[in-house]
Amino acid sequence: MSHGSGERTISVEGLARVEGEGSLRVEVHDGVVGEVALEIFEPPRYFEAMLVGRNFTEAPDITSRICGICPVAYQMSACAAMEAACEVVVDERIRALRRLLYCGEWIQSHALHVYLLHAPDFLGCADAVELAERDQGAVERGLDLKRTGNLVMEIVGGRAVHPVNVRVGGFYRAPSPEAVSALAEPLFRARDQALATVEWVAGFDFPDVEADYRFVALREQDRYAIDSGRAVSSDGHDLSPAELSALVVEEHVERSTALHARLGGVDQYLTGPLARYSLNSAMLPPLAAEAAAGAGLGPVCKNPFRSIVVRAVELVFACDEALSLVENYEPPNPPAATVVPRAAIGSGATEAPRGLLFHTYEIDDAGTIRTARIVPPTSQNQLTIESDLRQVAQESLDLGDDELQWRCEQAVRNHDPCISCAAHFLDVTVESS
Amino acid sequence: MSPSARPTVAVWKFASCDGCQLSILDCEEELLQLVGTVRIAHFLEMSRASAKGPYDLSLVEGSITTEDDAKRIKQVRRMSRKLIAIGACATAGGIQGLRNFAASGEYASVVYAHPEYIKALDTSTPISAHVPVDLELYGCPIDRFQLLGVLTAILAGRRPRVPGHSVCQECKGRGTVCLLVSRGTPCMGPVTRAGCGAICPGVDRGCFGCFGPTDTANTASLAGQFRGEGLTPVDTSRLFRTFNAAAPAFMAESVAQGGAPPVAVSSPGNDAEGDR
Numbered sequence: 234m235s236h237g238s239g240e241r242t243i244s245v246e247g248l249a250r251v252e253g254e255g256s257l258r259v260e261v262h263d264g265v266v267g268e269v270a271l272e273i274f275e276p277p278r279y280f281e282a283m284l285v286g287r288n289f290t291e292a293p294d295i296t297s298r299i300c301g302i303c304p305v306a307y308q309m310s311a312c313a314a315m316e317a318a319c320e321v322v323v324d325e326r327i328r329a330l331r332r333l334l335y336c337g338e339w340i341q342s343h344a345l346h347v348y349l350l351h352a353p354d355f356l357g358c359a360d361a362v363e364l365a366e367r368d369q370g371a372v373e374r375g376l377d378l379k380r381t382g383n384l385v386m387e388i389v390g391g392r393a394v395h396p397v398n399v400r401v402g403g404f405y406r407a408p409s410p411e412a413v414s415a416l417a418e419p420l421f422r423a424r425d426q427a428l429a430t431v432e433w434v435a436g437f438d439f440p441d442v443e444a445d446y447r448f449v450a451l452r453e454q455d456r457y458a459i460d461s462g463r464a465v466s467s468d469g470h471d472l473s474p475a476e477l478s479a480l481v482v483e484e485h486v487e488r489s490t491a492l493h494a495r496l497g498g499v500d501q502y503l504t505g506p507l508a509r510y511s512l513n514s515a516m517l518p519p520l521a522a523e524a525a526a527g528a529g530l531g532p533v534c535k536n537p538f539r540s541i542v543v544r545a546v547e548l549v550f551a552c553d554e555a556l557s558l559v560e561n562y563e564p565p566n567p568p569a570a571t572v573v574p575r576a577a578i579g580s581g582a583t584e585a586p587r588g589l590l591f592h593t594y595e596i597d598d599a600g601t602i603r604t605a606r607i608v609p610p611t612s613q614n615q616l617t618i619e620s621d622l623r624q625v626a627q628e629s630l631d632l633g634d635d636e637l638q639w640r641c642e643q644a645v646r647n648h649d650p651c652i653s654c655a656a657h658f659l660d661v662t663v664e665s666s
Numbered sequence: 667m668s669p670s671a672r673p674t675v676a677v678w679k680f681a682s683c684d685g686c687q688l689s690i691l692d693c694e695e696e697l698l699q700l701v702g703t704v705r706i707a708h709f710l711e712m713s714r715a716s717a718k719g720p721y722d723l724s725l726v727e728g729s730i731t732t733e734d735d736a737k738r739i740k741q742v743r744r745m746s747r748k749l750i751a752i753g754a755c756a757t758a759g760g761i762q763g764l765r766n767f768a769a770s771g772e773y774a775s776v777v778y779a780h781p782e783y784i785k786a787l788d789t790s791t792p793i794s795a796h797v798p799v800d801l802e803l804y805g806c807p808i809d810r811f812q813l814l815g816v817l818t819a820i821l822a823g824r825r826p827r828v829p830g831h832s833v834c835q836e837c838k839g840r841g842t843v844c845l846l847v848s849r850g851t852p853c854m855g856p857v858t859r860a861g862c863g864a865i866c867p868g869v870d871r872g873c874f875g876c877f878g879p880t881d882t883a884n885t886a887s888l889a890g891q892f893r894g895e896g897l898t899p900v901d902t903s904r905l906f907r908t909f910n911a912a913a914p915a916f917m918a919e920s921v922a923q924g925g926a927p928p929v930a931v932s933s934p935g936n937d938a939e940g941d942r
């Protein structure tokens with residue numbers, strides 16, 4: 234059939250290799266991409282309603298069930314929000330242990346995305362099983378990296394999926410110095426594997442696409458932000474988590490059970506690895522910065538397909554950071570700060586592997602939750618993912634239908650959307666009429 | 667299962683967090699061996715390739731919360747020789763089962779500006795409320811070693827075993843001092859099914875019931891003990907009302923402690939009979 238002109242519809246119902254379920258649809262009329270929709274049909278689970286009437290101490294465990302891939306992000310944002318409401322600042326040892334746990338989640342989630350979800354696209358494979366038939370060593374390296382991330386989560390958090398050791402104020406029990414120092418050996422290996430990952434993905438072929446993103450990410454003064462910081466944007470915003478929560482307006486549209494977020498109700502934006510890297514690349518420690526330079530990344534990356542390289546660089550960073558936290562580990566004693574509830578509103582924001590995640594809670598004097606608001610990364614990114622789809626489809630109209638569909642799927646997977654988080658179903662449909 | 671070919675496995679998702687599916691991918695050491703032993707015919711989170719059924723075995727994650735899903739689970743059942751429900755959502759309705767205790771439409775109006783756009787049922791129900799299930803694997807999330815054990819048993823033609831005893835026995839096994847007895851820490855261990863390895867008491871935390879009720883849970887006795895430790899009925903009701911809130915034993919105790927009773931009980935196609 235002829236491509237590039239006439240009417241085409243690319244449609245994928247049941248987008249694969251993303252977390253959760255949704256669909257994609259792109260319509261092409263007379264060689265021009267028209268309607269583009271990332272539809273999220275994942276059935277709603279109403280977390281914000283379930284939380285009302287629960288105790289403030291329950292938020293980390295309940296919200297972690299929003300997402301099995303990034304439960305730590307939910308736990309950390311919930312803890313930060315509750316501690317802000319109760320005006321508690323935890324000590325440096327607790328912060329360091331939280332950061333170590335969070336590094337474990339970044340390693341696990343990024344290794345999953347790079348190797349099992351994203352890389353097969355670049356190598357023309359349906360999945361990592363097919364990839365393993367061609368390059369078993371690469372897949373084994375990815376699985377070993379992932380295992381190390383899970384191991385960190387198990388030692389610090391007590392379990393890899395939905396860790397049990399996290400509480401508002403800190404931890405139930407600080408892991409022993411012996412258990413933590415035993416992480417050094419697998420983390421050394423993981424750091425080398427992460428460096429090899431950067432080299433591997435840097436050699437992939439990338440479509441020559443750049444988008445004009447409005448980036449939003451957390452920033453800290455002295456380090457690459459993960460577990461805290463102020464939300465900064467590429468157009469000059471510099472916001473506390475509470476100010477961010479006030480500025481972000483979510484819109485409910487008919488085609489999606491995820492709410493669409495805009496800054497000030499107007500501007501779409503992008504969070505996640507591209508945003509973090511582009512806003513904070515100067516904060517990367519030397520090893521990760523050198524790996525980025527070696528992979529040909531400049532200080533800013535606007536090519537969504539290269540997000541796999543940025544994720545690989547963040548893998549190097551997370552392994553390196555985790556190693557340094559392991560080497561300097563001192564068990565917090567007590568393992569948690571005492572948190573006394575007070576009637577207040579608190580916001581907390583942290584960097585989930587796939588982007589910024591913020592929570593805002595109103596609690597009363599008894600610690601009962603009155604209102605809850607949870608804004609996951611994919612809700613914030615959905616409008617930008619649709620813009621990407623439009624641009625990528627428009628620039629790829631010379632491809633045949635099957636390849637165009639695959640390219641469109643890839644345009645969505647570039648951003649590692651988590652539809653379970655966003656509400657939670659992703660299907661891809663590309664319509665060319 | 668046909669002895670000549672690798673058995674086919676399909677993985678399905680309903681309302682859930684993906685964590686139980688992730689547990690399959692978390693079998694890092696065994697994953698490549700597993701995919702050499704069985705053919706993963708449908709697993710959207712892992713592959714864009716999908717083979718048509720029927721399948722020898724389906725693993726089903728998530729609960730039924732929409733009319734479409736109530737229909738889809740029947741199709742899945744028809745395509746599957748064996749069906750295993752995995753995780754608290756699929757076996758008890760999950761954390762989203764809390765909606766079963768709220769007035770119809772109340773939850774949607776809290777979260778969405780236009781609840782009229784939302785097509786969801788008033789209830790979150792387990793897979794077994796809709797179709798016959800060959801085996802239930804509990805947990806929020808499931809334990810990946812238990813999953814591997816069950817898959818191995820099925821592949822070998824053995825009957826898989828899922829523990830029916832309590833977390834208490836796991837604490838004894840690992841030598842963890844009883845938190846409830848020694849410190850008065852509220853712990854759901856005595857009424858909660860084993861399978862996690864007693865990881866919460868292992869970090870000085872009371873069990874919070876991820877694996878749901880044991881086969882013979884004496885919840886009233888435990889609730890009495892909680893009262894003796896100074897918990898209010900509201901606190902006790904909340905302890906029974908989390909990830910397995912709609913599991914019958916936990917639901918009954920949470921209601922006995924004064925929690926709101928389940929409001930909506932009907933869901934479409936709620937006939938487990940004759941739909942294979």
